[in-house]
Amino acid sequence: MATAKVGRVKLGSQGLEVSAQGLGCMGMSAFYGPPKPESAMIALIHHAIDSGITLLDTSDVYGPHTNEILLGKALKDGVRERVELATKFGIDYTDGKRDIRGDPAYVRAACEGSLKRLGVDCIDLYYQHRIDTKIGELKKLVEEGKVKYIGLSEASASTIRRAHAVHPISAVQLEWSLWSRDVEADIIPTCRELGIGIVAYSPLGRGFFSSGPKIVETLSNDDFRKTLPRFQPENMEHNRRLYDRVNEIAAKKGRTPSQLALAWVHNQGDDVCPIPGTTKIENFNQNVGALSIKLTPEEMSELESIAKADSVEGDRYGGVLVTHDASETPPLSSWKR
Template identity: 80%
Template sequence: MATAKVGRIKLGSQGLEVSAQGLGCMSMSAFYGPPKPESDMIALIHHAFNSGVTFLDTSDNYGPHTNEILLGKALKHDFRDRVELATKFGINYSQGARQIRGDPAYVRAACEGSLKRLGVDCVYLYYQHRIDTRVPIEVTMGELKKLVEEGKVKYIGLSEASASTIRRANAVHPITAVQLEWSLWARDVEEEIVPTCRELGIGIVAYSPLGRGFLSSGPELVETLSDDDYRKFLPRFQPENLEHNKRLYERVNEIAAKKGCTPSQLALAWVHHQGNDVCPIPGTTKMKNFNQNIGALSLKLTPEEMFELESIASADAAKGDRYGETAATYPESQTPPLSSWKPE
């Protein structure tokens, strides 16, 4: 199938404009099985750019570091200045164990490292990947604000942040985008996080809009996962929850068949229909899946179809938590008051 050019949207109220759909690059290098062949991934990134997908998402945590290095190589020629490159900081492995860090020295060091690996002078959109609950958000934001003033960061974002954390951060420096998991099987953010973003004029970037592949392939996906695929350990992919979650996929698949599209296109179209302030960033390592995903942009859903999808995919339709018990997610992202901060 021929790929159509992808349009543009304004993300947030600070002037950022991105492609209407982005490309999540994590699975090219980490977490979803072994790293994929570099040449194939660079070809996919180039194909995405030529199709109009210019909003590319990575993190220093992916690898760690190897995904940023891959993006740096892919963007080495021709279009480095014509993409909206987003990366993240905050998850650190330097001490052997996984740590969440938002202290000023770490923020600055992480940014310098990402700039070098990506081969750029300025990160277009720089997210705090996870919130350090030991450091007041105002302290982390203060250092990010300095990086903006120095021209090393253009726009600031947060990922997996609570509504109160978003408000406190935005009071220090405008937040351009909040990245959150939003899909037909992850709708809890609609209660408080999404309304807060909209009240403050913050754009919304939806990661895992295909339920980590489950809304594309259903329970058969689990049978294809390699032993080191992170999804094998997530609660929603466990046998005790999979049989229940299978029903959600089957219903989505039925509606997609009636609509004449794939279940992944239907699931992505549902996210697009949440508003023109929402940009989903489905990840893939296959050209065929990429082409299929951008086909979702031309899929129009009627109010009746939206209602039917939302009736089968209520906020608690999926069984099992999004992450394991030790994950740092937005409900646990409160930080101490600024008055408590004692710099080392």
């Protein structure tokens, strides 16, 4: 059992409160190689909850659908009441083509589908996974009690601002780690100005700070990371330097590089909840151990000085998905009251 105490953080100003660290569940079922054994993943989820983790993160596109089904099985027999459940919609793979959708009929159908797969009556935090122009239906779902709180994922600062003006946004999910810091320019300040919580996904650099450069040698052929620019051999050779420096600092503190990298995210403020994913209980325990690491201002500055924007080679996605740094942000015409 993990021994670190898991505190609570408030996300947004609408009343959502979650564990200070969440559990990203995607890799249990999708994108990071073959799906993992169901019984082992359910045991991991239960272990996380028993350890004090209450925010569980999934999406209808993980699988698709299989990750939500997995969580639905894990949340039976009184477990549901112990967690805050977050899922997402907005990436439609119908007919094998990827489409970013937010039209009312699709939003409602997506929500009903997620509720059924998860086996719940209400979703605690419902994110729009990628941003489209038509997301007014979310407000109706809140009014109907099918969704408690609304979130956005990979949204630009201007989109966040306009959406929040129509209906309160409780959380924005974004990639934030020692090798993904571009959100600090305007998205993080915008969230804090508006009182919106920050959920940091991939806080360990998609496993980079857990395994280091050798991670590329262990990825299966169907692992999504093999397609990402940062994981290409020519870029990873450069990125090795960042890992080596973090490793040096971690060793001085008697910690692992992944714990130090995760602690850096935790030390960003009490409005931040990182959601590292894992498929192994021992790695989960190590992640929870990062909660007890307090970094001095000098240590934070040292880490940030070696993790500047030019310290990492390669884009985050390489154009695979629309993200917050896309050149154009669509209008939110349907958010009108």
